[in-house]
Amino acid sequence: MADDSAFRILGPIMTGPSSSHTAGAVRIGRTARLLYGKEPKKVTVFFHGSFAETWKGHGSDKAVIGGLLGFKTFDERIKIADELAKKAEIDIQFKRIRLGANYHPNSIKIVIEDPEQPTEIIAESVGGGDIVIREILGFATEITGNEVTLILRHKDFIGTLSKITGLISEYNLNIVSLCSKDIPREDIAMTTIEIEEQAPAELEAKLAKIKGMDLVRILPKLTEGEEMF
Amino acid sequence: MTLTSVEPFILQAEAEGKSLGEIMIEHEMEIQEVSREEIMSAMGKIWKVMVSSIKNGIKIEQRSPSGMSGGDAVILLKNRKSKSITGSTIIKVVSRAIGVGEFNSSMGTIVASPTAGSSGVVPAVVYTVAEKLKASEETIIKGLFASSLIGLVCDAVASTSGSEHGCQAEIGVSAAMAAAAAVEIAGGTCKQAVNAAALMLKNSLGLACDPIAGLVEVPCIKRNGIMAASALVAADMSLAGIESVVPFDDVEIAMDEIGRMMPCEIKETSEGGLANTKTGRGYKNWLRSSGANQLQDASDD
Numbered sequence: 060m061a062d063d064s065a066f067r068i069l070g071p072i073m074t075g076p077s078s079s080h081t082a083g084a085v086r087i088g089r090t091a092r093l094l095y096g097k098e099p100k101k102v103t104v105f106f107h108g109s110f111a112e113t114w115k116g117h118g119s120d121k122a123v124i125g126g127l128l129g130f131k132t133f134d135e136r137i138k139i140a141d142e143l144a145k146k147a148e149i150d151i152q153f154k155r156i157r158l159g160a161n162y163h164p165n166s167i168k169i170v171i172e173d174p175e176q177p178t179e180i181i182a183e184s185v186g187g188g189d190i191v192i193r194e195i196l197g198f199a200t201e202i203t204g205n206e207v208t209l210i211l212r213h214k215d216f217i218g219t220l221s222k223i224t225g226l227i228s229e230y231n232l233n234i235v236s237l238c239s240k241d242i243p244r245e246d247i248a249m250t251t252i253e254i255e256e257q258a259p260a261e262l263e264a265k266l267a268k269i270k271g272m273d274l275v276r277i278l279p280k281l282t283e284g285e286e287m288f
Numbered sequence: 289m290t291l292t293s294v295e296p297f298i299l300q301a302e303a304e305g306k307s308l309g310e311i312m313i314e315h316e317m318e319i320q321e322v323s324r325e326e327i328m329s330a331m332g333k334i335w336k337v338m339v340s341s342i343k344n345g346i347k348i349e350q351r352s353p354s355g356m357s358g359g360d361a362v363i364l365l366k367n368r369k370s371k372s373i374t375g376s377t378i379i380k381v382v383s384r385a386i387g388v389g390e391f392n393s394s395m396g397t398i399v400a401s402p403t404a405g406s407s408g409v410v411p412a413v414v415y416t417v418a419e420k421l422k423a424s425e426e427t428i429i430k431g432l433f434a435s436s437l438i439g440l441v442c443d444a445v446a447s448t449s450g451s452e453h454g455c456q457a458e459i460g461v462s463a464a465m466a467a468a469a470a471v472e473i474a475g476g477t478c479k480q481a482v483n484a485a486a487l488m489l490k491n492s493l494g495l496a497c498d499p500i501a502g503l504v505e506v507p508c509i510k511r512n513g514i515m516a517a518s519a520l521v522a523a524d525m526s527l528a529g530i531e532s533v534v535p536f537d538d539v540e541i542a543m544d545e546i547g548r549m550m551p552c553e554i555k556e557t558s559e560g561g562l563a564n565t566k567t568g569r570g571y572k573n574w575l576r577s578s579g580a581n582q583l584q585d586a587s588d589d
Contacts, residue, residue, distance in 0.1 A: 064319060
């Protein structure tokens with residue numbers, strides 16, 4: 060948003076009370092939900108550092124649940140997200156964890172239990188509602204959600220990356236950043252690509268057809284739906 | 289582009305015979321490249337959320353999970369007839385601002401104006417002035433736009449974050465914004481609106497950000513109420529013709545200087561001031577241990 064816009068000072072519309080411990084927590088829960096791709100049935104949420112101590116006063120538990128239900132930061136239902144999850148028969152447990160000194164003091168780990176599609180993230184709430192996804196399924200990442208982000212897990216075949224970027228250029232999408240890492244001896248890699256605009260659903264389907272691809276997700280921008288115009 | 293001075297806006301308003309709100313609407317149309325209608329309807333959405341936060345807030349009777357806040361707007365409204373010294377306008381504005389503060393801390397949906405912790409002042413002041421003067425929605429929207437210049441300049445020159453410049457930058461700025469909005473709605477000139485903001489901000493300089501246990505409750509919520517009342521007083525003083533000796537652009541520079549001088553213990557770290565009193569530490573220890581104790585350790589599995 061423009062630095063001199065009235066809506067920068069009167070806004071955003073958000074669910075209180077805290078941008079870091081409430082809005083950030085909603086976004087972390089929502090990211091886990093988007094990665095999983097559907098409504099989860101069994102989830103364990105681990106609070107690290109400041110979240111483990113102040114979650115109650117900031118409603119961080121309801122915020123994460125709201126995110127897991129797919130809510131955005133301004134959704135009025137966040138307040139009753141725990142009741143809504145119970146009604147939907149989603150089992151969500153909260154635990155305290157010590158991730159270690161390498162992790163930001165405001166970190167949350169989310170594990171969605173599903174033998175067919177286990178999903179696990181560690182994310183930081185870094186202030187003002189901004190977050191950074193530090194780990195996805197054990198792979199180190201650095202996803203901020205400032206851009207649309209493609210998350211791809213695939214076999215470590217030669218030429219996979221060029222197939223991926225080839226498809227992206229077919230849709231005339233501009234790549235902002237690209238990061239690809241493999242796990243040595245395991246023959247599997249995680250590639251995250253930031254692009255400027257929302258990608259069409261066909262791209263997702265085409266990426267999934269690349270040989271050796273086993274996970275394709277397109278995360279929208281974090282602030283999706285908050286535009287004033 | 290950032291706005292670092294109110295002066296060009298005052299000059300433009302005087303030259304064209306327009307109010308501050310009108311000038312800011314034109315400014316927004318220019319930077320967003322959309323029609324006046326779209327600009328007005330976008331701010332209308334903001335106003336709708338503000339009104340809903342007031343209506344929900346003044347009904348809250350429950351205490352918050354920490355036990356430090358909740359139900360004070362109801363108490364004030366209930367007792368206003370028999371026990372009020374200041375009268376109904378002040379009581380209403382204070383209860384509305386406290387209500388929004390309580391709604392925010394109970395996970396209600398609010399408009400950060402400029403922040404979540406200071407989100408009660410602008411809605412409460414605009415609502416109360418508009419109600420008293422029977423202002424139209426268009427006038428209300430103009431009032432909100434008038435308030436935005438004050439916030440934007442403070443943000444560009446100093447800060448609107450308690451962790452950077454203390455509470456003067458949050459509640460002080462919100463009250464200055466509200467004072468400008470009140471003057472706009474009452475039909476005052478651009479100069480009077482900015483002058484009201486100067487009077488208000490001058491009298492908020494140096495405010496510490498020292499919330500107990502790091503929660504947006506004490507002193508934040510009641511401070512919204514008391515500063516909303518002050519904003520009305522600043523607006524009345526300006527409308528009566530009292531001028532701030534120090535103009536707004538100088539006051540915001542002073543706020544920046546004071547903000548830089550303030551120790552970090554009173555910049556939202558909860559290490560000094562009210563947070564570091566015996567009471568403050570007591571709440572902090574109790575909350576932290578009760579929050580942590582309610583969670584099972586991951587390693588216990």
